[in-house]
Amino acid sequence: MLGAFSTNHLFYLLNGLLWTVVLSALAFVLGGIAGFFVMLARVSRFRWLRRTALVYIQIVQGTPLLIQMFLLYFGLGVFGIAVPPLVAAGLGMMVYSSSYLGEIWRGAVESIAKTQFEAAECLGLTRWQALRDVILPQALKIATPPTVGFLVQLVKNTSLASVVGFLELTRAAQVINNSLFQPFLVFGFAALFYFCVCYPLSVWSRSLERKLNAGRR
Amino acid sequence: MPAAVRLTNVVKRFGALEVLKGVSFEINTGEVVALIGQSGSGKSTALRCINRLEAIQDGSIEACGHRVEDPKLDLRALRRDIGMVFQSYNLFPHMTVAQNIMLALRRVKNMPKDQAYEIAEQVLANVGLSEKIDNYPEQLSGGQQQRVAIARSLAMRPKVMLFDEVTSALDPKLTGEVLRVMEDLARGGMTMIVVTHEMGFAKRAANRVIYMHTGKVWETGGSDILSNPQTPELKEFMAEEL
Numbered sequence: 001m002l003g004a005f006s007t008n009h010l011f012y013l014l015n016g017l018l019w020t021v022v023l024s025a026l027a028f029v030l031g032g033i034a035g036f037f038v039m040l041a042r043v044s045r046f047r048w049l050r051r052t053a054l055v056y057i058q059i060v061q062g063t064p065l066l067i068q069m070f071l072l073y074f075g076l077g078v079f080g081i082a083v084p085p086l087v088a089a090g091l092g093m094m095v096y097s098s099s100y101l102g103e104i105w106r107g108a109v110e111s112i113a114k115t116q117f118e119a120a121e122c123l124g125l126t127r128w129q130a131l132r133d134v135i136l137p138q139a140l141k142i143a144t145p146p147t148v149g150f151l152v153q154l155v156k157n158t159s160l161a162s163v164v165g166f167l168e169l170t171r172a173a174q175v176i177n178n179s180l181f182q183p184f185l186v187f188g189f190a191a192l193f194y195f196c197v198c199y200p201l202s203v204w205s206r207s208l209e210r211k212l213n214a215g216r217r
Numbered sequence: 218m219p220a221a222v223r224l225t226n227v228v229k230r231f232g233a234l235e236v237l238k239g240v241s242f243e244i245n246t247g248e249v250v251a252l253i254g255q256s257g258s259g260k261s262t263a264l265r266c267i268n269r270l271e272a273i274q275d276g277s278i279e280a281c282g283h284r285v286e287d288p289k290l291d292l293r294a295l296r297r298d299i300g301m302v303f304q305s306y307n308l309f310p311h312m313t314v315a316q317n318i319m320l321a322l323r324r325v326k327n328m329p330k331d332q333a334y335e336i337a338e339q340v341l342a343n344v345g346l347s348e349k350i351d352n353y354p355e356q357l358s359g360g361q362q363q364r365v366a367i368a369r370s371l372a373m374r375p376k377v378m379l380f381d382e383v384t385s386a387l388d389p390k391l392t393g394e395v396l397r398v399m400e401d402l403a404r405g406g407m408t409m410i411v412v413t414h415e416m417g418f419a420k421r422a423a424n425r426v427i428y429m430h431t432g433k434v435w436e437t438g439g440s441d442i443l444s445n446p447q448t449p450e451l452k453e454f455m456a457e458e459l
Contacts, residue, residue, distance in 0.1 A: 118270055119307035119366075123321035123373060124296045133320060137311050 005185055009176050013186075016172025017193045023158045023168055024197075026090045028151060031097025038102025043109055045127065053102070060099035066160050068092045073164040089161035089168075097154055104150060108143035109135055145209035152198045152205070159194075169193055221246045221281060221377050221408045222267055228275035229262055236262045238432040239276065244377075244410060244425075249403040251419035251440070252412045254429035255454060260412045263429065264379050267410070268299045281376050297325065300375035304382040306362040308354040308369070314341065315350045318369045325373070340368040344398050360391030364398055371402075378402070380411040396422075416443055416458050428454065 041053035060068070073088035083091075112135050120130035162171035173190035177183050220243040229237035236259045244250050252260045265271045267278060269285050269292060278285035281298035309317050315337045322333040341347050344364040354362050363383055370378065380399065384392040396418050403409055403422045413419060419426055420440045428436040428451045436442060436451045446452045 113305075113307075115303060115305055115307045116309065119303065119309070120320075121292075122268060122270070122296055122299075122301040123369070124293050124325040125321060126293065129324050133324065134309050138309075 003180055005176075005180060005182060009180070009186075010189070012176060013169065013172050013189055013193065016167060016169040016190075017197075019167060020155065020158050020169040020194075021197065023086075023089055023093060023161060023166070024151070024155045027093030027097045027154055027158070030090070030094040031154075032101055034094060034098035035101030035105060038098050039105040039109065042102060042106040043131075057099045057103060060095055061103075065092060065096050065157055066163060068095060069160060069164050085161070085164050085166035088164050089158070089166040093154070093158060093161070096157065097150070100150055100153075101147065104146050105139065105143050108139040108146075111142055112138050141212060145205050145212060148201055148205035148208060152201050155197050155201070156194060219246075219282075220244060220279070221248070222410065223279045224263065224267070224276070225278070226276035227263070227266060227273050227278060229259070229266055229271060229273050236432055237266070237273070240429070240432070240434055241276075242427055242434055242437065244408065246376075246408050247406050248424050249407075249409045249411065249422055251423035251426045252410060252429065253414070253416075253419060253426060253454070254435075258429040259432040260429045261381055264301075264381050264410060264412050267377075267379060268296055268301055270301075293325070297373060298376045299379060300370035300373060300377070301379040302363070302366050302370055302381065302383050304385050306354070306359070306366045306386075308362055308366055310354050313351050313353055314346070314357075314365050317354070317365060318372050321369075321373055336372050337368075340372045341365070343371065343401075344368045345394075358391060359387045360394045363387065363391075363395045367395075367398055367402075377408045377410070380409065380413070382412050382414065384413070384415060414458065416455070419443060430454075 038053050038057065041049045044050055069088060069092040072092050073083055073085070076083045076088075109131075116134055116138070117130055120134045121127070125133070158168055159170035161168055162174060165171070167175075169190050173186050177186040180186060222244040224243075225241050227237050227240045228235065240259065240263055252264065254260045262271060266273050267280050267285065269290070273286055276286070280295065283290060283295045283298070285295065309320070312320065315334060318337040318340060319330070319333040322328045322336060323330065328336075337350065338347065341350055344367055346361060346364055346368070349357060349361060349365070354365070357365065367383075383399075384395050387395065392415065396415060399409070399411070399418070400422045411418070411423070420443055423440050426438060426440050426442055427434055428442070428448075430450045436446065436448045442451065443455060446455055
């Protein structure tokens, strides 16, 4: 006997959406912090540090996020480390976003002319002071549009956390559909909710980009 | 009097390309030296080696008592003693003129804000730009930006100033205002090494001229060598410049 889609189901989905947003925020904040260090390592004076960061990025970007989550969730479980779904999903998303954000920000830092660095160093500033006071404020403006754009990818990819049993929007939709068997309706709602989060972000990213280009003309 | 800057058999290579092939010269305190030569002669590279924007492969450089090629050199101490101005101004575009000048005073000399601001006012008055103190670099002409860059460097009270083709990006009308600031500075007794194509400036302001050719010091002397060159290469160079 198939039930009907009710407001209860809708609230269940909205609850899932809430966890999608939480997971996205977690991944962005933690991944952003880690990504900042990835960026620092990538522009470091030390070759071994640049190399290490590059290897990290290539491994993370060269393997599916889904496999990374499996590794964290099931893999660590083999060693008797019980990883709650939120931690496995959060860690996986953090690693994923740190590698992409690190590269986006490195690109922004490197787009600032080397001569700015030289001018700062000739005034006696340390490398860190030059980065903090001269390079990063300029890079921030350039990095903002692609960073917001990346957020869209991040939100959509949280759906992969459903496979480790994390009850976010996609998982919630699966649970409802398992009892209702109305995939078009249920997943349609899920898609709509994702869209409601992602679309404003991409509009925002594009308008930031327009402003940036206008400022440079 | 000890030399302010002394290069001894300096060799600089970029990969297989040898840009400086054993360059030696000395600059005394208070001297203004014009470093001239074709592009590719190594004059800008020589200048950049003095404050170690470029590392050298052989020879030695002494600047304001620092051994520049020493791996243990205190880079920040060296750069406190040597100011540098670039062809492309290199002002920080996200900061006002005052902030540009105050940044190093505050970060490197740990000066309180109001004291740094006073110095900014003074050095800007020296280059005739007092009224631009709160402007952003993009609101200034090229000549004005370069004068701010000079003021920013002077604010740190360097013992030696390096100028790397500072008027090459400017049209002739704006070149004059920058050269006037530099001539004032020269009259004030600043030790200056000026890489330049402005032969008029070299004649008026330089105590000594060093002509570089193919990575070597080719001819050196008072500014009279410009009107009376000894080597055929400098003769030819002067003919091209005029």
